[in-house]
Amino acid sequence: MQAKLLLEDGTLFTGQSFGSNIEMTGEVVFNTGMTGYQEILSDPSYCGQMVTMTYPLIGNYGMSLEDFEALKPHIHGFIVREHEQLPSNWRVDYSLDYCLKQFDIPGISGIDTRMLTRKIRQVGTMKAIITTEDYTQAELMKKLNGATFNTDQVLKVATKQTYIVPGMKERIVVMDFGVKSGIVRELVKRGCECIVVPPQTSAEEIATYKPDGILLSNGPGNPKDVMYGVETIKRLLGKYPLFGICMGHQLFALACGANTERLKFGHRGGNHPVKDIDKNSCYITSQNHGYTVTPDIPTEELEITHINNNDKTVEGLRHKVHPAFSVQYHPEAAPGPYDSSYLFDEFLTMVKQFQQAHNLTPRQKEIYTAASKGV
CATH class of the missing domain: 3.40.50.880 (Class I glutamine amidotransferase (GATase) domain)
Incomplete structure (x- = not known):
């Protein structure tokens, strides 16, 4: 299924949806870690944020029940270059896709995360919206501008x-x-x-x-x-x-x-x-x-x-x-x-x-x- 990511400066990315199909707004940030995506997902400090992973392949070793840093994730979206659907790891309990579905978190893959990261470094952290609906860019921008963002998280x-x-x-x-x-x-x-x-x-x-x-x-x-x-x-x-x-x-x-x-x-x-x-x-x-x-x-x-x-x-x-x-x-x-x-x-x-x-x-x-x- 196709997914769209629109930044508040008007930049639109189109990729593939994984995880939940829910529409979500948040603040786009990037993480430079090569491993540890499960701990990143479950870190409460990411509440309200959409996390972009700069490492290109995510999901390859799946998810383990032992590695959560909180009872549930609080992120609002997960953005990756390539999402691996079939993890290989002797400790794996379920896939990244299954985890995001369970906690109602949207994911988008197949976009140029290098370009997105460079833009954030140049412009600064921005608000964004992820959706699988077939909205025009103008409609998405209207939704993003009308969204409310929590302060004390x-x-x-x-x-x-x-x-x-x-x-x-x-x-x-x-x-x-x-x-x-x-x-x-x-x-x-x-x-x-x-x-x-x-x-x-x-x-x-x-x-x-x-x-x-x-x-x-x-x-x-x-x-x-x-x-x-x-x-x-x-x-x-x-x-x-x-x-x-x-x-x-x-x-x-x-x-x-x-x-x-x-x-x-x-x-x-x-x-x-x-x-x-x-x-x-x-x-x-x-x-x-x-x-x-x-x-x-x-x-x-x-x-x-x-x-x-x-x-x-x-x-x-x-x-x-x-x-x-x-x-x-x-x-x-x-x-x-x-x-x-x-x-x-x-x-x-x-x-x-x-x-x-x-x-x-x-x-x-x-x-x-x-x-x-x-x-």
Whole structure:
């Protein structure tokens, strides 16, 4: 069946439909990963977006029930050069086409994804519509212009109620802004008990769980639409060790007085080079974000720890007084290289150091003693 993809600048692509035949609008982005399309599909951070894969062959190893990063995908469309209908993999449970049909996600193949990616890089991220109906270009443009797009997508993808993943060591509260299961998996692998809470959970309620540390998760959309999370982070800062990832990194930055801005076309893929300033080392990282922290941070509170080697954007922050740090990329990978999984170990080391407050400097003792009288 024929499918059409129309961009808001009027560019029309015609290809073949796979997955669901539903008509859908969304924001077209591209991902440069060569593998991991299932983890990309199920990453909640892609909520409301149509993902273009730059690697030309997608679907060749099918889908496995073990590899989902969330209970269900939230993307609005999947755009590929060639869609393989007969996967070959000993772990395969079903095909990509079957998965998209099950979750009512439209796919389009047989289009020039190189041209589409180059256009996004030149013009920037654009809104688009996918349909299998025989509309004229003018009719499609009218539909696209009349479509509504959600702003705060965090509440759409995050958990509605608190749940616990058991562990025998440190108790970590995970603020779910669209958390990937890989993040929880990395903590549980290190023996942590994870209490995953909804994004609007108050600092007072978090305190009742008596956490050893707080993890701020990834998530979709504009961080400035999640100011309730920023206010909670302000109340938690200094009272517990804190680690932010992706959206959590941006919310941590806003809570400390920094600013964020939209990138032209974002960073998405498993091959982005990031420099660790302290170690003077370069890591290959997995990324998925459309916003970034601006470099004009409040230097009395924050310092930049990582930068992107491609465009020099901020990739990591550390608080100068409180036990808190964050990274823009995904140390849990899934998909992507595992160069940065050590950050989970550094977070847990910080948690242990915080617990041993008697070994802190007099100034730090004063800060933490005062903080403990609050929430």
